[in-house]
Amino acid sequence: MNKLDQQYTDLLQTILEHGVDKKDRTGTGTKSIFGYTIRHNMKDGFPLLTTKKMPFKTIVTELLWFLRGDTNIKFLVDNNCHIWDGDAYKNYVNTPFNLGGPKGKDDVADYELIRDITSYVDLTQEEFIERIKTDRMFAFEWGELGPIYGAQWRRWFPGGKDQIQNLINELKTNPDSRRLMVNAWNVGELDQMVLPPCHYGFQVYTRELNFYELRNKLRNSKEGWFAETAVTVKELQEECTKRGIPTRAISLMWNQRSVDTFLGLPFNIASYGLLLEIIAKEVNMVPDQLIGNLGDVHLYSNHIEQAKEQIAREGFDLPTLNMWEPAIGKEISIIDNLHIWSTNCFIIENYQSHPTIKAPLNN
Secondary structure, rough: OOOOOOHHHHHHHHHHOOEEEEEOOOOOEEEEEEEEEEEEEEHHOOOOOOOOOOOOOHHHHHHHHOOOOOEEHHHHHHHOOOOOHHHHHHHHOOOOOOOOOOOOOOOOOHHHHHOHHEEEEEHHHHHHHHHHOOOHHHHHHOOOEEEEEEHHHHHHHOOOOOHHHHHHHHHHHHHOOOOOEEEEHHHHHHOOOOOOOOOEEEEEEEEEEEHHHHHHHHHHHOOOOOOOOOOOOOHHHEEEEEEEOEEEEEEEEEEEEEEEEOOOOHHHHHHHHHHHHHHHHHHHEEEEEEEEEEEEEEEEEEHHHHHHHHHOOOOOOOOEEEOOOOOOOOOOOOOHHHHHOOOOOOOOEOOOOOOOOOOOOOO
């Protein structure tokens, strides 16, 4: 079994054996432990679990949504990603007479006067999502989740700071900084979010590639490279720089206060692995270590049997990731051009997995 699936199933087993019974906000009940770390070397493959089939396009869609700074589910729904449907619907049901929405628009006053409040309250979740798809004004008002991840990453309030762009700039100019961090836990805006951030921040760390890593990068490049005599690290770095070959490795560590271990954690691992790949490409570095620091790590009571089924499975080799730039004739920045990047630009190859294991999402 690959090391990532082994770590994950070991965690499931640890919760089953040592978890304590705890109540939770959903009323479902959990088995919970406090404090756990998962570490993956990106050289071992892309961190997509193989002991159950993972919906990679859904993971990509959500991450692109975060990076766009979007906080409305319409982008997700339009791209067949339904991770946040339940949170939006719960917010809608709990605030049926909220006349918020797009203030200052010419058509808002008439819209609020003629709309049928009862129809809003009585919609099923399926009808609600269909309305998000087809009714622009409805989606504008009821698809909004508040200042969650995308807002904090791209326009932190107050000040409107773009933490992602600041991170990219700092990596390019001061890669040894110990302040390479992005935070989503904005205390002043927590009460405006449908759900406070579970994964509330991440930090990146870079290092210079060593002599052997640089030499191998050169030898494996398109042009190839060979030196009969020994050369210094500095000479190897200069040769790599001439060819546009990375000379540094980058690692990412995320922190998570609350971990839905069966449904959520596999998504979190793959999502931050993809974010590491995107940032590495943006700053021309090699993806290195992916680390998750986990707080309240729990299994919901209605996920116990599913966890036991997954533990009994033997994992396959991890897949690989290829990123294909949009065909516009030149290399472009991902962060600066997110509007033209789609799920089709991120391809998982050689992904072999066991079948999906279905489990209810507890909102």
